[in-house]
Amino acid sequence: MSDRDGYDALTRGLAAFEFPRDVVRVSGPDAERYLQGQLSQDVAALAPGAWAWALVLSPQGKLDAFVRVYRTAADDFVLDADAGTGPPLVARLLRFRLRTKAEVEQLEWRAVAVRGPDAVSVRPPVAPAGDGVAVPFQWGGLAGYDLLGAHPVAPDGAVAVSQDDYEAVRIEAGFPRHGAELDERTIPAEAGLVEASVSFTKGCYTGQELVARIDSRGSNVPRHLRGLLLSGPAAPGDALYRSEPGTGEPGAGEPGAGTAKEAGRLTSVALSPERGWVALGYLGRAVKAGETLVVGGVPGLGTVRAEVRVLPLSSDGRSLASDGR
Secondary structure (H helix, E strand, C coil): CCHHHHHHHHHHCCEEEECCEEEEEEECCCHHHHHHCCECCCHHHCCCCCEEEEEEECCCCCEEEEEEEEEEECCEEEEEEECCCHHHHHHHHHHCCCCCCCEEEEECCEEEEEECCCHHHHCCCCCCECCEEEEEEEECCEEEEEEEECCCCCCCCCEECCHHHHHHHHHHHCCCCECCCECCCCCCCCCCCHHHHCCCCCCCCCCHHHHHHHHHCCCCCCEEEEEEEECCCCCCCCEEECCCCCCCCECCCCCCCCECCEEEEEEEEEEECCCEEEEEEEEECCCCCCCEEEECCCCCCCCEEEEEECCCCCCCCCCHHHHCC
16 A cells, blocks of 8 residues: 555545554542543533543643543543553542542553544444443544544454554644643643633633633743644754754845744654645744744755644645745
């Protein structure tokens, strides 16, 4: 199977792949009340079989975990997050569980992701069934569901794709990942998590003050997660400049004009069959969509340019290489 086949299955057909996720169950008579005070989303409003994105925050409002919460029953919830975040998520939830009748445990479950427009027609019931659940997924135009359980099995007809195939699609959708775009220093508004993951009508929850204060000021944070179209290869961690490094006098933001002025850094990079090299990165708030930046740290490959885009990357976006710039 070619790279194009996997990409087309993910974006135009039906694809399935192992999706590294950690799954945590919170259950008991006080589970709803407890999670209502710990998650940014209105957990009490979820009926059994419903789901939502949510944030688990530190008291200072920084990100402890970005999770999907799925209500399986009146007193039972499943939270899933990126692989590796399960143990600290359990520890964080237990730390604030005082005089509460709620059990918190990480499940030995696996995840199979099903993506693509055709996922709608083959989607199984989302009600809990024995040792697993099927939880919808939607972000930045990318849709499908995830099978979470002890022995999840991909649906018949789904094309088996790789994590590499999915990485390009994830970047194009702007779906952030722990260890790349997200860590314990992340302010949710920087990563574009607030709109999908926060209820401003529910009661108080841990870390609420910073989220509410930033929202009241128009989400005016120092940096924002953006999409980028690259003219060539680059790597996570590479700096982005508003002018070409080492060319003399301070410039006006045009590539090749002036001394380097760092504007941000790349967090994820992949080669998309549709758009060429694509990336995610955090950029200072002064950098606007449509600007062309210069990527540093790519020895021997010449100057790599990066066009700034608002996420998700548009369906008609072209690579800078194909644009001839």
